Amino acid sequence: MLGMLVLAGLGQTPSANAQSQRTLNLMPWPSSVQQGSGELRIDASFSVALTGYNEARLDRSISRFFQQLGKETAIPFSSTKPVSGGKATLAIHTDHASKEIQELGEDESYALEITPDGAKLNAATPLGTMHGLQTFLQLVEPGATSFDVPVVKIQDQPRFPWRGLMIDVSRHFIPLDVVKRNIDGMEAVKMNVFHWHLSENQGFRIESKKFPKLHELGSDNLYYTQEEARDLIAYARDRGIRVVPEFDMPGHSTAWFVGYPELASGPGPYQIERKWGVMDPAMDPTNEKTYKFLDELIGEMTKLFPDRFFHIGGDEVNGKQWDSNAKIQEFKKSHNIKSNEELQAYFSGRVQKLVTKHGKSVVGWDEVFIPGVPKDIVIQSWRGQASLAAAASQGYRGILSNGYYLDLGWTTARHYAVDPMGGAAANLTAEQQKLILGGESCMWSEYVNAENIDSRIWPRNAAIAERLWSPQSVTDPVSMYARMHAVSARLELLDLTHRNYYRAMLQRIAGAASPEEFAALRTLADVVEPVKDYNREKLAPAEPTSQTPLNRVVDAVPLESDTARRFGELVDQFIASTCHDADAQARLRAQLIVWRDNDARLQPLEQRSFLVKEVAQSSQDLSALGVAGLAALDAISKGSAAPADWKAIQTAAITQIQNPKAQLLLMPATAIQKLVDAASAGGSCAK
């Protein structure tokens, strides 16, 4: 059986690919894909050979590859060690070593060619080899007669050199094993920077041998030892991922002051902060002892973290402590510093010099971008592309995080549509555009802990990873959702809990529910989403703290309702058919009946569990949407326009339903409104 390559053109896009014989569920989509016909069988004799440059990391990488392939197929392979020379199913050639300490902009390219007789993977460095192995793993499917991979020819390299995920391990501590499985997830989608947000008002999470009171008094005993940090760094390097630590200052630093109140601008004493938000405490930028302390701490931490880049935070100082400190006011006057922004710039400048002295380059949030700052700085923008463009136009490098905040609960499609070269950045010169290094998704942890954090990061982070790796032209959200769905299942094999957490959390809420009650809870939970952006704070029933149990429906449901999204698509399809698509109507009707009848099924459980009672109104609302949707379909079936007053009543009810309840949004409301509008339009429903 010969593998004929169907030349579909270089840079074949995933949507174009949909016409060929097998859908490739690759994410991120490679820069060039040529799909052929036929496939390479995978059985117990599958083998891998390594030629060219080799190192222990590659052997470990092959070992993990076999482990993952074993999970994908359940085949017990005869051997999982690389064979030397000779014929192997997958022949890998790596040209040369990558840097001992992984650097920004190293060659990560690879070429993968699969024929029915075997596969070849070639890469310049182990980084490319590892990326190619992940691509191979994404191609494995149960085929017509066995597990196999399709005939394909892939050339691939990243669009941006900085493709990161930030995890805030400070607001809620995230245990090392949870971080590790997220690193595994990053590898699977070819991200290459783990940004470790290690300090905050709520916790200082890394052991300091120089200043032990930082972690001893500032972490509730929830911190990583230096040995664990080294372990994590090695773990990440094994997966082609750099680790950039962040020590956020001069604000966001209350936890530092518990052990070292002398660093602060206010009198103290301090306690670990339990609340969220921008807090008053800030380091004293006028005290030389602050810089001496930071010099030593940065010295210690730059030794621990080998990466070239060192993140100093720098965001969100409200200046209140500075304003109420006479000494600081005096300093400002005597140094002709006119504002707190200028004072912070002074502080940042001093800290940047310290970082430089210790041989590193600074990364900081927008606020650290101040006149005269050295050119080796990297600006991480939480403010947006305009900030990045402004910096780039002055010769500064930047990465985008605005648009990639995972905690805001946006749809994946919305994150996916954000491009680092979009907005103001699109107008930069080619040279300036090179200064935009990529981006980072950010997982702020006010409302996540070890139990639900994976679900807030995955699978959506795969789409952001694609934005940062794949050609700018890869933008079709339909293809994205389909491929992300497939990737999500594979991520589960890495022990990520982004799928399994859900039933477990619902189970806690349901307690000893009957199967029918549990199903009713799930039906409701499947169509609500947490409120978006920063509305969770605004709508909180009581001020949330780090001690608030994360056990409510809002903590349990995924950020994006697949059920509601698909229902919405079906409604659109139905209306686009001018309400003639009988199959779509039947499916809509079936779903609406389930929703209409669901509240009655859930009510007994509402009586028993306070966590279910909280969503009683949403449950009634869902039933009401079911009733309204069915009425709309009935009206449409009759073929005459529903009366205007009926529409007004329905619309008012739906508007009411669209108000958040228990910090939840009932997602099908919008689609039901469309049905109501269609019914009122009458006849064939289309105006």
Added chain:
Amino acid sequence: MLGMLVLAGLGQTPSANAQSQRTLNLMPWPSSVQQGSGELRIDASFSVALTGYNEARLDRSISRFFQQLGKETAIPFSSTKPVSGGKATLAIHTDHASKEIQELGEDESYALEITPDGAKLNAATPLGTMHGLQTFLQLVEPGATSFDVPVVKIQDQPRFPWRGLMIDVSRHFIPLDVVKRNIDGMEAVKMNVFHWHLSENQGFRIESKKFPKLHELGSDNLYYTQEEARDLIAYARDRGIRVVPEFDMPGHSTAWFVGYPELASGPGPYQIERKWGVMDPAMDPTNEKTYKFLDELIGEMTKLFPDRFFHIGGDEVNGKQWDSNAKIQEFKKSHNIKSNEELQAYFSGRVQKLVTKHGKSVVGWDEVFIPGVPKDIVIQSWRGQASLAAAASQGYRGILSNGYYLDLGWTTARHYAVDPMGGAAANLTAEQQKLILGGESCMWSEYVNAENIDSRIWPRNAAIAERLWSPQSVTDPVSMYARMHAVSARLELLDLTHRNYYRAMLQRIAGAASPEEFAALRTLADVVEPVKDYNREKLAPAEPTSQTPLNRVVDAVPLESDTARRFGELVDQFIASTCHDADAQARLRAQLIVWRDNDARLQPLEQRSFLVKEVAQSSQDLSALGVAGLAALDAISKGSAAPADWKAIQTAAITQIQNPKAQLLLMPATAIQKLVDAASAGGSCAK
């Protein structure tokens, strides 16, 4: 709020309890339960005090208790250390120590009293304390305003002193962490013996320092080090569980002979066995060197395993190697040994003396019960209660495993109905009945590995644990299923994978299926069960070996279909209503429509995945059942009897459908036949 105890009589049974205000999902059901009104609130201030006897194991037990309580509630507790003296939410008093090496028949009783103001747990020994903590954890529910436990007064102790689970880690190796989480599961349901089946034809799974070729050549490098074994033993002791190791001999021992062929009765050389079944190789019972070897090995292993009991297997020797060995034939003649059974008895007698010499008592399968065997032996019966009764009538102790083989795929209700005191044992004198120590469920591992083993053990093993702990009168299967369902959810918090494995395995089978295709696969998988007893071998498409991937639908589906069981109950309810129950009919109809339409939804996936294609016939059969069931309901609705030839055609089709396909049974067939019969009966459907 005062907690008034509603005196429901001592020994209140779980079904009687159903009338009171809250269903208690306890399993095993305690020997005495008095339920009151009101509840004890559980919040962040929850605390535990320990008085009386204390030891480090109890502190660890409290730590695990808080961990588990944290998983059940997601409450971050202020402190998870026992408070000394003073007032605590849960006040625990332990009277005295248990034995350093846990013994058969120690006091495991406890008393738990919960009032709205606090809870008291009293126990004679730490074993009882630990059991009481598990009972407390099973009582926690989300209540009307918070998590709570109900007012209740429990007195509890086990019916049998030996309540075990055997895991065969030899046919498929089961990694230590998997064994550990199953030990956690055992603790949750108060089992107290872990029987570790460590050697088999397919593997010798424990490191021997005296005879290293046992594990080095006999395990494919899949074995536990002695350090790991010690770790496991300590882990089990911490949970009130004894560890009884089994070294199966003289048969089931091919793996031993790979490194030590001189032990065998045939010439060798030997390789690790890959197939299943009773094999020819057996130890040479006529060679003194065999006993010298076993003396040393038993000496080594009895030091490693501190338990009083040492299992020597002894089952299933086919005698072929003995028959074809001239020296052995000569030995039999010269020693007046008339049969291979007698020869095995001779061997067992010798080995028993060795075990006794090393200070232990023997446990063996039925075959080791031979005339003149010492009275301290314990017979584990795979043959049945009659064997046990025969032994007991001669003064020998026994435990029952017949009826508790988890690998046979029985319904839980069928296991649950098996009582060690049932059958012939019921006729024993009270004195003789005391010799029946309890029982053990057995997980033989031909068709399980780390991925699906939990699903074959749990939750069904909880019902067997109840049989061995609870009063003999606790037998209602309806209550059992309801409580087992609740316990199953809690077992998931111990990281047991018996629920989560399912979707992951279906995902592998489905590959990159669309959500609709996946749902169709799940609909089918939800109503098939693996063939029962030893039919999997009989119906195997090719001879299965230890290298056969366990990735098929038969490996993925639970042993018991909840969906089919509930559908069957609904059909029974409908027919019992003389087919007048309109709600039941509507629900049946809805389910039947889903089944009828399912095959069309699954077909695209059948084309792509060979693992789905395998169940194509079952999928068509399910659609046919849907059609037949709907036709029956239509006929019933008409109120006149369906014609006899229609019934004959339907019955023939259903009979055909009941034949296993792809080693699977389509479970709704029986219920559909009942509908067809009802339709043919005509009128109100009842004859």
